[in-house]
Amino acid sequence: MFGLGTWIQIGIVLAVMSGLAWSHSAAYRAGRSAEQAAFVERINQENEDAGNSAEDWRSQYRRCVDAGGLFDFETGACDR
Structure with missing residues (x-):
């Protein structure tokens, strides 16, 4: 029937x-891994920024209270 x-x-x-399917699959997996790594890095940076912001706020609050002031949470300022 067929020669x-x-x-x-x-x-x-x-x-x-099969070779093309494998190469496209490998490229897709590599792209996903790179995107996941970038996503995790962004989350870690945002967490670090949030921690730094909270620490800055706590420092301002402590300085205000230690100086005998009343911290106004609405304005974020120290009333003395």
Whole structure:
């Protein structure tokens, strides 16, 4: 029904298609890993920024209270 040349051509086509599928899959996984790493880095940076902001606020509050003032939370200012 099919000659040997036809089967070889079918095999070559299947091999090429398999290679392309594998390479695209590997590229997709690499892209996902890179995106996940960037996402984690952004979350870590935002957490660090939030921690620094909270520490700055706590420092302002402590200075205000230690100086005998009353900290106004609405305005973020110290009333003395």
